[in-house]
Amino acid sequence: MINDLMILIFAPLVAGILAWAFDVRGIREAIGFIGAAIPVVILAKTYQTVLSNSINYTITVGGFKLIFQLTALNWYFAAVAAIVGIAMALGMISTSRSGYEWLFALMSYTGVLGVFLSQDFIGFFLLWELMTFASFMMVLRNNRHESLKYFVLSVIGAYAMMLGIAILYAKTGALDFATIRQALYMDLSIGAISKGESALLFVLFLTAFGVKAGAFPLHVWAPGAYSEANQSYTSFFSGALSKAGVYGILLLYILMGAKLYAEFGTFHGHLTFAYVIAWIGAITVVVASFLAVLQEDIRKLFAYSSVGQVGYILLAFGVGTSLGFAGGLFHVLSHAVFKGLFWLVTAAIILQTGKTKFKDMGGLAEKMPFTFAMGLIAVLSLSGIPPMAGFASKWLIYEAAIQAHMPLVAGAIFLGSGLAFAYVVRFLYAVWFGQRPSDLDNVKEAPLPLLIGMAILAIPNILFGVAPGLVTEYINKAFGSEIVGGDYFKLVTPTGTYNALLVTIVLVLGLAIAGLVFLYGATTRKIPVTNTYQSGNPVIEDYNLSIRRNFYKPLAEALDFWLKYSWDRFYERIAGIAEDFADTLRQSFYNGNVQSYSWYLAIVLLILALWGVL
Amino acid sequence: MDMNEKPKVEEKAEEVAEAPRLPNTKEGRLVKAILEKAPYAEGSIRRERRVEFKVPADRIHEFLEVASEKFEILIQITTVDWLKEGEFELVYQLWSVSESVHAFVRTRIPRENAEMPTVMDIWPVAETYEREAHEFFGIIFKGNPRLGPFILEPREYEKHPFRKDFNMIGYVKMIYGEDFDRYDESKTNYVI
Amino acid sequence: MSERNDDFITYELQEFKLFEPLFRWARKKSLWIVAFCTGCGGIEMPPLATARYDFERFGIMPNPAPRMGDLFLITGYVTPKTLKRIIITYEMMQDPKYVMIHGSCPINGGVYWDSYNVVKQFDKYLPVDVAIAGCMPRPEAVMDGIMEIMRKIESGKADGWKRYRDNYEWYKKNQDELFGEGWREKEGKRWLAWI
């Protein structure tokens, strides 16, 4: 048993090092894939066990005792990471070009698993940093500027976390979660930690985890970093790695929930600190979704979309009810599978066409039908079309938000789902439909491993969509209470129901009826794009008949005021502050202090980051 | 209705004598003012609110630039194909909003390789009129970038159909076939 | 779906056996006009659609989309430039489709019988189901023409679309004679230099 956890966490790392060492095409792919597959096997094996009792593993490294534990909750996160991880490995078989990528991709895999499984802050922090470092290296390979932006924000997050851990250690004298939790609980009556200190702790940890999750004011690294890594890796980066931040927020609840509640009380019937998280989530959803709609680059679009979807999870956790947690956890899974799928599809498109901008693509559905089908599943799931995993989780979040009487937050979800609809359709239109540029005539279907990877991610989208009970049942068991009722196919909350199977059956029925009507009509004949309504004018293929750029320009025009506000005004203000900062820091810069130099660099880069992206 | 119409051919001879005796009306003052700036032109008054200038073809741009100070609107550019004389007559029709006077500015150019400077820089609308005149008569307006098939299809455009030597009936027969039910060539006037 | 039917000449038309009478009745009562007014006659379309004549009583409705259209009203003289567009739009419409020519001009050139830019005999280029004489035909006359076309649809005599498919070679020859071979590409390319 002890070995299992060890292998689970470190197998990918070892495989990565081996793959890097034997940098031979074929061998490194095989090793890497095996490394990524091992955690899946182990997690599958432990499924029955974790529900009843947790699996522990402790090692002592340099005087510190590192505790790893596989609990029901951890298992869930680890399983999500593992599904995406194996899909990533399959994707990377097709897209990776060197052992370097395998090394760091698998290293971050280890980091993510370690973060999920750690039960003390030492291991948590070390593996967190390992994960950050590995993903940074992945971005660095493609784009130095974006990687630095990511690095700076991660460093800020890490500093915040380290500070938070230090304060906690000072106050409680412990680093393992169980003790800290107990100590903080005890502190409710003792009151050793003041209100200000708890607020500081909350803000520090929120910053640390918010950076990783890409929550609203700290999301600026995400679009660049997501879009500049190897796209197969991004499926893991966005699908699993960002979940570390979400997991952190959950951890915040577990460790400090009671303390924070005691200190800050409630606001209109909501936990005050949770309310903050909910609003951060809601703003993230709206802002990131709006920005996603306006993107012109396929990678940027999904990057912003990832940020927005993680916002949903934060929002759900912020609701603070058990239903909210269930919805959030479900969305962790569905986001991982549909967004991982999206990134693999993107990887396939970029691999086969070499283009990333929407204006260079179009009409690929005929050339890459399987990839298109996978993309369509992801689209349906993301936009929340009923019998899909994306809908089930969103449904739970809706129910949770409205039941908790957070109407405006729920309104943000409504807006976000409309926007999600808009940006996925833009993706569909620009990439798959419309007129095909003549230089894409020779595009072929994506390679087989990538397709298998997509299929691995597509199946859960449908499976957990038709049978959402599979997930909610596990969550019920993990929490030890009946949060969401119903059976495998039916979700029942105190106020609403959703029978996914019935919806599926009725939908199939409806499609069958419609299909019969369709079949009764005349048989179709296929016509080219030039034979369409052009007000009667004859056209040839040389005209550009697809909207390739500025598809949502009217929206940009309607949002004119806001876009201007966030770009210009914000930049000017920051620039003013930056100048002052630069002046004061220049003196310390010349005194040769490396510490201040790095701070200076960090702040300048942060400013650059905020300027460039927000 | 004034009856100031004169046969075109004789006009040239009479205009010179007419120029000095401009009446002291709105129109007279206007013509005088313009003629002072453009002595190469000949000006006359046809009737109330109708004046007329005759300008040599090579100075037309210069003249219209002068005239554009008083005449804000270029109403149209009419081309008349005087086949017998072998000349195109270009009539720039101007309208003065401030004075409420209409002016014909006439000029003649030879029919073969007819070329004129464009007046697009004075009145941008001339682009359209010149395109039209080019299309139907084949006059080339130098400096107009959009000359070419405009209203017509390229095939008709090449024929410049409004020229007097364009044989319309023959062309129609060639293109659409001969089976007209109402055409009899022996008749001089035909029913429409 | 099926790749073999890729042009409308070789395309096999669907035969509805059982419901054909029902469809025929529906076709008769629901004629959608392709919104393409080709000439002066277009001015009588709004009166036809409004209070005094109101052709919507008979299910007639102008529709901008040619794919859904049934009735192509050639409302006046046709210039070659327009005829190209008419042919393209007509071929875009789906069978069964009907053409009604409106006024003297498409019949024999009308007032413009000697004009170099007006097509003299429209039925050389596209099949015609009903022709209304007059310049311009009064709305009553147009309504009568529409009634005639309804009668023809009911009795199955409105078969212009069938004739077009059967005699496509002849129609195509006439069209090519008027416009020159490869006119579609040529016309299509015309604007490339400008945009």
Place this chain on the structure above:
Amino acid sequence: MIGIDWKIVLEVIGMLIYATFMGFIFMGIERKAMARIQRRVGPPLYQPILDTLKLLGKKESVSHGLIYDFGPVFALGATITALLFIPIANFQLFSSNADLIVVAYLLEVPMLGIMLGAMSSGNPYSAVGVQRGLLTMVAMQLPYGLALIAIVQHWGSFKLSEIVALQSVHGWSITVPALLLAFIVFDIVFQAMLGLEPFDIITAPAEISMGPMLEYGGKHAALLFTQHAVQLFAETAFFAVLFLGGASNLIELLIKQIAVLFIAIFVASIYPRFTIDQAAKFFWKWPTIIGIIAVLLTV
């Protein structure tokens, strides 16, 4: 799940036929009422049925590919699904198995179907229509969501059947001041859902010649017309269920549906069309403000 409940099967079939038929009649009413406002006689009420039959009876059919065929089929299928989850008068059908959020989503799904087909045709006009359709959806989503949230918060249930039951006890939703505001918001959004002026931006015949519908002809268009009919029925029924207290029998429901429809027709006949950015700004201004007031009143 194994044993088939024949009663419900019959009810489903009956409801589908009834809804399709009544949906067509609603479309006919729409055209007829418009004609009467315009001082015309107008087409017979059953005219849309004839139109659809005619389109289905086209002997030729063109396609731009598989997705082009799939789009309308998917749209109709999804609309039928949505219909069956709405409690229609005394026929509860599957409404106990799905709640308001599910139905609200299902009512939006057909849009995706239409858009899929329209996009795959590659026509720029259709693409502009798609763009406008989605932006309209984005724009109306916020007030729409707020109106629904107000309903749910006031009645404390997501279940449509329960909302109907509560209304029969406590009076219609619109008698509650907060929900009256929500009703106003929903009615504005409804105009956009039905694609009527001032929000018929998607089809806009004079601008983009029917937009997404442009490339459809023959049986594809017939499917979309049927879809529109069913959707019209479903949406008016949804409206009646949410705000007008549902109905105990089909006649009552019909009266309420037609009442709702007439409001839409009257508004449509006296307002021109917004442009898409104006519509977005409009939706995010007054309807949103009223919606926020409504939800805050119901907290």
Place this chain on the structure above:
Amino acid sequence: MEKVEVPRELREEARKHDMYLHPIDKDTYELFFGPQHMATENFSIILKMDGNRVEKAIVNPGFLHRGFEKLAEQRPYFTNIALLLRICVPESDVPENIYSMAVDEIIGWEVPERAIWIRNVVLEMARLSAWMFWIMGFGNEIGLYTPGQWAVAYRERFLRLFEELTGGRVYHIYTVPGGVRRDIPGDHWLRQLRDTVEYLKSKLKDFDEILFDNYITFERTEGVGVMDRKFALKHAVTGPNLRATGVPYDVRKDDPYYLYDQLDFEIPVLKEGDSLARVLVRRYEIEQDLYILEQLLDMGPPSGPYMVKDPKLKNLPRFKVPKGDAYAHVESTKGDFGAYVVSDGTHKPYRVHVRGPSQSHGVTVLEELLRGARLADVPVILKTLDNCPPDIDR
């Protein structure tokens, strides 16, 4: 798909020969707007679009070209009336009148007073029926169908009066050189005309409520397609479009013909120059036209003949016109509509050149105004300019 810059000279050379240049800009897309389109009808614009904004518009007219001016050279003077009126379909009396006025001027005929009065009434009726048509067009473009339907139904009243007066519904062939073709049918016709004017006057407020005073109409037209005074004059914009930019130029006032110098009416002028101003100017002109017609009816038809007495009129097909040329223009609803007639002394005109108002504002002005407009503004701009394709094509 990088955009490769083609040298300017090469591009111009290519355009001259309709050559095909490669590659074209792939960022923008092409929208072929018309002729088979609800908004344009017989007119085509090729729009180069960026998102929903027009980057460049190229007007492609010529779908209605019949070579009127050439045909008119082939036909006798009186026969030409039946031909030329087909230039402007919604307002077919205008070409009749300008042609007749020009021929009158060449011959030097004094047209009888009664004929002048009738011509004036006919012109104003034509204006009103054209306004009604325009209301329909404009309503349809912005998606408001109700007032258009009403307006076209009201127009039928005028058409009926026309029919009784002239025998034709749309094409009247009524005004001929030297007078008019027929006399007024009788007093009942005048009574009916007065009734119609009164009726329309009472209905005008319906249009105000529903169309001209509608919040969304204002939203749609305000600030759309703005042109200033200088631009308008340079581009020879006339009629309501010019008056919407602040230039009070109206042929009826500035170059009065018929009875207009004896009538009391105002020229509405607004100075914003956007679509809204153009719409409102037209709205006020409807009112003024009703007022003019009322005054004319108050004046009553003068007694006397309705046609000049000239022995030459016995043989109409061989009717010869002395040498000379004349330009006549009237104010149509679209603007300054003029004809230039040159006679060489035979029975056929030597040259007839018609100036349609859309000729100037339908090509260059349209192209300029469309640049940067939203796609939804294209029909609005088209219709507020009141672009009439046959004016351009002829």
